[in-house]
């Protein structure tokens with residue numbers, strides 16, 4: 001029963017995340033403006049605003065103007081539902097499960113905004129960092145000092161990379177949003193999981209970059225947003241980082 005509820009709750013929250021993803025970068029009101037089609041402005045009645053199902057019923061098109069609805073909508077809803085189910089399955093019910101769910105919501109929202117607009121809004125990165133700094137005093141798995149030093153250390157390291165690219169190579173290899181995002185990640189993940197997150201992010205970023213350069217014939221100056229990779233790495237590190245580290249150290253332990 002609690003599992004089904006976590007999925008339903010995740011679908012509803014995912015539908016709200018879609019609103020944030022669409023409106024926050026455009027500086028539109030998130031809370032008070034009712035749902036509407038971005039092209040024809042037609043209001044979307046509540047019975048056509050059901051997560052995932054409405055998209056399927058409407059065959060992915062606006063009922064009024066037939067404009068295609070981005071598949072991002074059902075994707076974010078399903079992903080949030082899965083994340084809530086996973087958080088509940090891993091941490092049960094309680095404060096830490098809620099904190100993990102909030103963290104996952106931030107990862108999903110940041111990834112999709114960065115994919116579309118190449119920005120990571122301060123409201124989410126710095127707002128999330130403030131929230132998880134406060135939570136670091138209650139975190140059951142990570143000591144407060146670990147959380148704070150990991151966040152600040154990672155932010156300084158990324159800021160160093162940012163200025164290195166800017167001054168030495170005269171390109172913006174990273175956005176400054178990435179610096180603020182690793183601060184947020186460190187505060188919830190702690191040093192070990194953060195290291196796994198950054199390694200997975202870099203590895204997946206390089207693989208996807210190579211794919212675009214080799215298969216899609218893009219040039220080497222191709223700019224990929226790093227936020228989605230950081231999200232992916234942090235997501236995996238939260239749930240499987242400890243197991244991955246244990247496996248890697250067991251490999252090194254071999255004669």
Ligand SMILES: [Zn+2]
Pocket residue numbers: 037038039040041042062063064065066067
């Ligand atoms: Zn429309």
